[in-house]
Amino acid sequence: MTITTVAVIGAGTMGSGIAQSFAQAGFTVRLVDVSPQMLARARGSIEKSLTKFVEKGTLPAAEKDATLARLSAHTVMSDLSDVDYVVEAIVEDAEAKRALFRELDALTPPRTILASNTSSIPIASLAAVTGRPDRVLGMHFMNPVPLMVLVEIIRAAQTSDATMKVAFDLCKALGKVAVESADRPGFIANRVLMPMINEAIYAVDERVGTPEAIDQVMKLGMNHPMGPLTLADFIGLDVCLAILRVLRDGFNDAKYTPCPLLERMVAEGKLGRKSGEGFYKY
Ligand SMILES: NC(=O)c1ccc[n+]([C@@H]2O[C@H](COP(=O)([O-])OP(=O)(O)OC[C@H]3O[C@@H](n4cnc5c(N)ncnc54)[C@H](O)[C@@H]3O)[C@@H](O)[C@H]2O)c1
Secondary structure (H helix, E strand, O other): OOOOEEEEEOOOHHHHHHHHHHHHOOOEEEEEOOOHHHHHHHHHHHHHHHHHHHHHOOOOHHHHHHHHHOEEEEOOOOOOOOOOEEEEOOOOOHHHHHHHHHHHHHHOOOOOEEEEOOOOOOHHHHHOOOOOHHHEEEEEEOOOOOOOOEEEEEEOOOOOHHHHHHHHHHHHHOOOEEEEEEOOOOOOHHHHHHHHHHHHHHHHHOOOOOHHHHHHHHHHHHOOOOOHHHHHHHHOHHHHHHHHHHHHHHHOOHHHOOOHHHHHHHHOOOOEHHHOEOOOEO
16 A cells, blocks of 8 residues: 555644654645644744754755645645545544544545554544544654654554554654554553653652652663653653553553642643643743
8 A cells, every 4th residue: 555645633742743754754744733823833843843954964955845845734624535544643532532533534535544643542442433443553653753763553453464564664664663562551652651750750759869869860870861750841741640540540550540749740730841840940
């Protein structure tokens, strides 16, 4: 199956990065969002990111304009009749995603593969609302997408081998490395990462060390490029809390219970980088 035209639904942090990566790799990209403001913001951040690549010498200047020319912005989903592949990156809300997958199933040709960038919603539950469950899978990009190499490819019970192969080939074309994960809560990345972040937050709460000390130990002692609390601030403390709840509820296991300090910080609006304060001030 040859993929030439890709639709990315949702033009937020992830959708804009995903659209940029596909356009940079030569695909024709339709970026769709309900909000014209988000589309305009996405265009601005893509231009800024491409300019940085040109300044660093990793992208020829002519490629910047060519990449932007391959990208179009849409507020309605009407024109998806010729797309080969869709990546959904709207809000992390199971009902909103299921409604969108129903709509995508009606608007795209039956051959089109539908991928979700969800961090936590079971892919099988999205596949089940479509008439093509074998062509639905998870494609979990990492933030910031243009810089991060990993993509987790999530195989739902219904996903076919042919669909998995298309996704793996696409990742290669994007210059990324795909790793397969089963459709279990948190997949691989968040299943392993979030308990570590939660434990680091417990260590702050119990005054085992300051945030700086905990991050230094993990950076210098474990060779992590970024400490867990810096990373939590970057991801967003509200997002960390939501993922921990998904793990706790999905496995029905108290070991994933979010640290009370994390609950308090989110309630106080300390969400990390995006709100100006988390474990650090920005
Ligand atoms: N932020 C991260 O670090 C990260 C990492 C991996 C995966 N994810 C996942 O990616 C998805 C998007 O996350 P984000 O951080 O980019 O969110 P975001 O809030 O930045 O963007 C979501 C966008 O979706 C749009 N939207 C909402 N409903 C829509 C609809 N029905 N149709 C079209 N557009 C719609 C919103 O207007 C918004 O622009 C989520 O599922 C999230 O769990 C996020």
